[in-house]
Amino acid sequence: MRLRRCGADAMLVEVDSLDEVDAVRAALADADLPGLVELVPAARTVLAAFRPGSGGVARLQPLLSTIDLSVRAVYQPREVVLPVRYDGPDLELVAQTAGTDVASVIDLHTSAEYKVAFCGFAPGFGYMTGLPEALRQPRLDNPRKRVPRGSVAIAGEFTGAYPTPSPGGWRLLGHTDATLFDPEREPAALLAPGDSVRFEAIR
Structure with missing residues (x-):
């Protein structure tokens, strides 16, 4: 430390x-x-x-000096469910890279329980851990100049959702209509460190 x-x-x-x-x-x-x-x-x-x-x-x-870093934190997390339409432009790429099909990618992404490890990059953007090993893939070689608001994506060990339109290099699986950041709301960010998050597939 x-x-x-x-x-x-x-x-x-x-x-x-x-x-x-x-x-x-x-x-x-x-x-x-x-x-x-x-x-x-x-x-x-x-x-x-x-x-x-x-x-x-x-x-x-x-x-x-008294904190034992080997002891995992124990607390009751707040649970958040994000509805997602799995229609992202990188869905086929993710399936090919994982050696599986699109349906399996969706099943893997929705079956896991995630934790918001920290927030950053943009207001309301939560870096979530818990991504299944099979879906852990690198960022795109050429980042997009504009990723739409609500895009649900993966990169490395993380998954997340873009709260506002912005550049980005994560692989896009779909999108959510959830309002991830609203400066008029209290709190403004939907997600906070420690939250437990699940993705739910919708049509």
């Missing part, structure tokens, strides 16, 4: 895996740290931001 100060009132905790990120995030969330404003997990880091003058950063370092 490595610590990096981010200004006077934040600390970046660097670890070696997503499981360790989850362990740190869960421990800090349960610790009732004074002045904690936000915990921001990423692929290998957790940013802890505190209210100025709260003294939270000073309390953070001794707490981190």
Whole structure:
């Protein structure tokens, strides 16, 4: 575990895996740290931001030394179901790369239970783990200049859904009409780290 100060009132905790990120995030969330404003997990880091003058950063370092990174976080996740039309332009490519057919790709993607490991890239974009091994494929060689809002995609060990139109290189399986990000809503993002997510095929 490595610590990096981010200004006077934040600390970046660097670890070696997503499981360790989850362990740190869960421990800090349960610790009732004074002045904690936000915990921001990423692929290998957790940013802890505190209210100025709260003294939270000073309390953070001794707490981190007590965290056992080998212990997996245990909590009751919020469950989210995303309805998906599996009509994506890369569906055939994914099937060919996996050595199977389109129906099997859909079955594999919908049969798994996913967890939002962290959010990033764009507001409301959740990086979800739990993708079946057979569907783990690289990003496209040539990213698209525009991926439509709601596109459901895979890349590497992750699956996710694009909350807004944007460039992107993930392989597109289909799309969802769920509103993944709405700045007028509270909270604005539909998905948050720790959420349990299932994809449900619709016609």
